[in-house]
Amino acid sequence: QSALTQPASVSGSPGQSITISCTETSSDVGGHNYVSWYQQHPGKAPKLMIYEVSNRPSGVSNRFSGSKSGNTASLTISGLQAEDEADYYCSSYTSSSTYVFGTGTKVTVL
Amino acid sequence: QVQLVQSGAEVRKPGASVKVSCKALGYTFTSYDITWVRQAPGQGLEWMGWISGYNDNTNYEQKFQGRVTMTTDTSTSTAYMELRSLRSDDTAVYYCARTYYYGSGPWGQGTLVTVSS
Numbered sequence: 608q609s610a611l612t613q614p615a616s617v618s619g620s621p622g623q624s625i626t627i628s629c630t631e632t633s634s635d636v637g638g639h640n641y642v643s644w645y646q647q648h649p650g651k652a653p654k655l656m657i658y659e660v661s662n663r664p665s666g667v668s669n670r671f672s673g674s675k676s677g678n679t680a681s682l683t684i685s686g687l688q689a690e691d692e693a694d695y696y697c698s699s700y701t702s703s704s705t706y707v708f709g710t711g712t713k714v715t716v717l
Numbered sequence: 718q719v720q721l722v723q724s725g726a727e728v729r730k731p732g733a734s735v736k737v738s739c740k741a742l743g744y745t746f747t748s749y750d751i752t753w754v755r756q757a758p759g760q761g762l763e764w765m766g767w768i769s770g771y772n773d774n775t776n777y778e779q780k781f782q783g784r785v786t787m788t789t790d791t792s793t794s795t796a797y798m799e800l801r802s803l804r805s806d807d808t809a810v811y812y813c814a815r816t817y818y819y820g821s822g823p824w825g826q827g828t829l830v831t832v833s834s
Contacts, residue, residue, distance in 0.1 A: 643820030655822030696762050700819050704776050708762040
């Protein structure tokens with residue numbers, strides 16, 4: 608049972624904005640800004656999209672943005688495109704110096 | 718460019734061991750940690766542990782303690798993950814990734830490990 612809960616699915620039309628939430632359900636995570644987000648297309652390796660809540664690695668589109676409020680982190684995709692259809696996972700650092708992944712969210716572009 | 722290249726698919730019988738390699742290209746191996754993650758068929762990502770590329774310090778997820786060993790060979794910029802006493806539910810794609818600040822990227826292409834009698 609993951610300590611990070613995500614919605615199973617989120618959908619939107621091309622050009623719209625969508626937000627994926629990641630809620631910390633354990634006291635072992637949270638209280639810091641060490642949340643990252645990953646995109647995974649079917650049959651492919653995950654790709655780092657956001658690190659430390661809101662930082663984008665070089666090469667990641669600025670349509671992807673991250674934030675955090677209280678015990679919930681969020682990934683927003685603006686100007687939704689067909690290529691954004693994928694699974695998305697959040698991850699958080701824990702008090703044991705380990706990491707935990709969220710349950711994953713399937714994004715569908717209508 | 719920065720790239721992680723993993724070894725090929727493996728098939729093992731229950732009770733056996735498997736060792737997956739992850740060769741780092743395009744960066745100074747000793748400046749970053751390597752994280753290992755697995756993904757069972759149709760399931761989400763599961764964090765297994767990490768190893769320092771600098772001093773071989775490790776931290777394993779409690780679930781894998783006693784069954785997993787992560788090592789490095791700095792002479793070849795390669796990290797290894799060995800999992801022992803394999804069970805059918807260890808069937809998964811195993812990924813390595815470079816630790817990047819408090820995230821992981823880029824990732825290797827993945828290694829499918831199938832455990833079947």
